[in-house]
Amino acid sequence: MEKEVLGLHHITAIAGNAKQNLDFYTRVMGLRLVKKTVNFDDPGTFHFYFGNESGTPGTILTFFPWEGIRKGYIGAGMATEIGYSVPKGSLEFWENRLGSQGTLKGTYLERFSEKHYVFQDPDGLHIHLVEPSGPDQRTPWVTDEVSQSAATRGFHSVTLAVHRLGPTEKILTGILGYVLEGKEGNISRYRSPWVENASIVDVMEAPNLPRGLNAAGTNHHIAFRVKDEETLMYFRSRIEEMGLGITPKIDRDYFFSVYFREPGGVLFELATENPGFTRDEPLESLGGQLKLPSQYEARREEIMRVLPQL
Numbered sequence: 001m002e003k004e005v006l007g008l009h010h011i012t013a014i015a016g017n018a019k020q021n022l023d024f025y026t027r028v029m030g031l032r033l034v035k036k037t038v039n040f041d042d043p044g045t046f047h048f049y050f051g052n053e054s055g056t057p058g059t060i061l062t063f064f065p066w067e068g069i070r071k072g073y074i075g076a077g078m079a080t081e082i083g084y085s086v087p088k089g090s091l092e093f094w095e096n097r098l099g100s101q102g103t104l105k106g107t108y109l110e111r112f113s114e115k116h117y118v119f120q121d122p123d124g125l126h127i128h129l130v131e132p133s134g135p136d137q138r139t140p141w142v143t144d145e146v147s148q149s150a151a152t153r154g155f156h157s158v159t160l161a162v163h164r165l166g167p168t169e170k171i172l173t174g175i176l177g178y179v180l181e182g183k184e185g186n187i188s189r190y191r192s193p194w195v196e197n198a199s200i201v202d203v204m205e206a207p208n209l210p211r212g213l214n215a216a217g218t219n220h221h222i223a224f225r226v227k228d229e230e231t232l233m234y235f236r237s238r239i240e241e242m243g244l245g246i247t248p249k250i251d252r253d254y255f256f257s258v259y260f261r262e263p264g265g266v267l268f269e270l271a272t273e274n275p276g277f278t279r280d281e282p283l284e285s286l287g288g289q290l291k292l293p294s295q296y297e298a299r300r301e302e303i304m305r306v307l308p309q310l
């Protein structure tokens with residue numbers, strides 16, 4: 001069988017204050033906290049995963065909240081925009097809701113004939129709420145304040161900014177199986193043909209855009225979804241054959257990953273569907289407890305003293 005990349009798996013961004021980040025994504029955006037763990041490389045920092053009920057790949061936005069970190073800025077060599085799919089007719093609800101929660105007034109725009117409401121989260125992260133032209137049958141997580149008629153369905157797209165399109169396009173189409181769908185201004189749209197949703201990568205070619213600064217309010221990396229470890233290792237060798245540096249397979253407890261920097265400077269990850277977030281918590285109580293990777297379990301009390309108050 002042909003090996004496939006199944007659109008986006010997750011996007012990871014950097015936040016400042018942990019409590020503010022948690023409150024914004026769970027209460028204001030109405031996402032589910034599906035896992036509360038720590039940064040595996042820096043266990044004094046939280047790692048939050050927000051998604052739908054089970055944290056299906058393609059719905060997962062994750063954050064490293066680093067208290068007191070400086071504010072970053074977007075630029076070339078990073079993912080600059082996160083697109084969430086929302087139901088038709090819900091953008092005004094979101095404009096009003098975000099406005100009433102103290103978020104700066106956003107703007108409307110149209111891209112590839114789809115309507116977007118664009119705003120920034122409390123750290124300045126750029127979020128696009130998009131009414132997709134095609135169907136989105138994904139079941140959303142709903143809350144008392146964000147109902148079925150408005151709730152985000154998961155990712156619609158991610159936008160990357162690079163100085164030169166060609167080398168990034170070569171990775172997307174030549175390795176990851178994305179197909180060029182169209183161009184609008186300096187944005188090229190690529191779609192993964194194997195999945196219905198979370199299937200779009202928009203690449204903005206901006207030769208004169210300064211490099212971004214990866215700190216609060218910016219994206220750290222984007223992860224593409226693959227079925228299993230065999231597929232992961234298949235793509236790992238394809239990328240290695242292109243002469244790009246790539247990590248060994250890393251166990252992230254909820255998925256297995258490899259990381260590489262695509263030639264435009266954006267950090268890419270490939271992540272497996274298995275084992276998923278129910279590995280160490282039942283579905284109904286996902287996100288309820290602080291989960292630590294086994295190597296830190298013995299230090300739980302010390303870690304809990306260091307972590308910021310939520």
Ligand code: ZN
Pocket residue numbers: 010012221222223269
């Ligand atoms: Zn990741």
